[in-house]
Amino acid sequence: MAAGGGDESHLRSVLLEAFGDSSDSESDAPAGIGGKRWRWEAVAEIRGLWLCADFLSADEQARLLAAIQREGWFSDAHNQAMRFGDLPSWAVELSALIREAICVGDVNVRVDVELTNEDEDSCPLPSDLLWREPLFDQLIANRYKPGEGICAHVDLMRFDDGIAIVSLESACVMHFSQVKPGGGTACDILKQGDIESMKVPVHLNPGSLVLMSGDARYLWKHEINRKPGAQLWDGRELEQGCRSSVTLRKLLASPN
Numbered sequence: 001m002a003a004g005g006g007d008e009s010h011l012r013s014v015l016l017e018a019f020g021d022s023s024d025s026e027s028d029a030p031a032g033i034g035g036k037r038w039r040w041e042a043v044a045e046i047r048g049l050w051l052c053a054d055f056l057s058a059d060e061q062a063r064l065l066a067a068i069q070r071e072g073w074f075s076d077a078h079n080q081a082m083r084f085g086d087l088p089s090w091a092v093e094l095s096a097l098i099r100e101a102i103c104v105g106d107v108n109v110r111v112d113v114e115l116t117n118e119d120e121d122s123c124p125l126p127s128d129l130l131w132r133e134p135l136f137d138q139l140i141a142n143r144y145k146p147g148e149g150i151c152a153h154v155d156l157m158r159f160d161d162g163i164a165i166v167s168l169e170s171a172c173v174m175h176f177s178q179v180k181p182g183g184g185t186a187c188d189i190l191k192q193g194d195i196e197s198m199k200v201p202v203h204l205n206p207g208s209l210v211l212m213s214g215d216a217r218y219l220w221k222h223e224i225n226r227k228p229g230a231q232l233w234d235g236r237e238l239e240q241g242c243r244s245s246v247t248l249r250k251l252l253a254s255p256n
């Protein structure tokens, strides 16, 4: 990870492209500029799962939400949109910003695991994924009403490793559960309560970015259960409003 902040003029031009001119207000200063730095947290229990809670400022979130709304994808009947190949310019720029945040952000290195491959465990995305072109070529925008969420799943294998999720509006808890709890043995004797207690909760505040690669992408399912009682964080139930998210992925080359 670069400690020195990266190429700020390039970053500024990326941000201006993505979110418009923000020079009229101090509070518009985007992450990575003017001393503010991105901070990455490794989720200790899950290799390859990283959270950048301060990825987008409040102003950037509002601009991103407005850009999504301008697409006109959502109505009462439609709460999900997918795009493949050429992504809207805001999504291209969002991808560039994700790469910047990975390159210049501060990393809280894991101290809980024995590092076998230091580079892999101390970077939010392995370098072969970080520098692929394009970084992402598929997006899903989801809009969830209060109470709505997404069932436990592993993203389809047609997508490459290295998946990003940007959260907007209402905060939520995303739960991760192992595809094969207990290493694939004795699965049938695990009680529901055991399975629930083995879930790893991750708090997704608005403006946060989650990266999943390796184990997190292939060996763990993720879900958002916004039914009453399921959104507990710090012993309190999170207030459920509307939530939007943008998931960015890379399609694997189709076999000919």
Ligand SMILES: O=C(O)CCC(=O)C(=O)O
Binding pocket: 140, 142, 150, 155, 165, 222, 224, 244, 245, 247
């Ligand atoms: O909405 C989210 O935060 C997650 C979406 C997701 O997991 C997916 O679209 O595969």
Ligand SMILES: [Fe+2]
Binding pocket: 153, 154, 155, 222
């Ligand atoms: Fe997913």
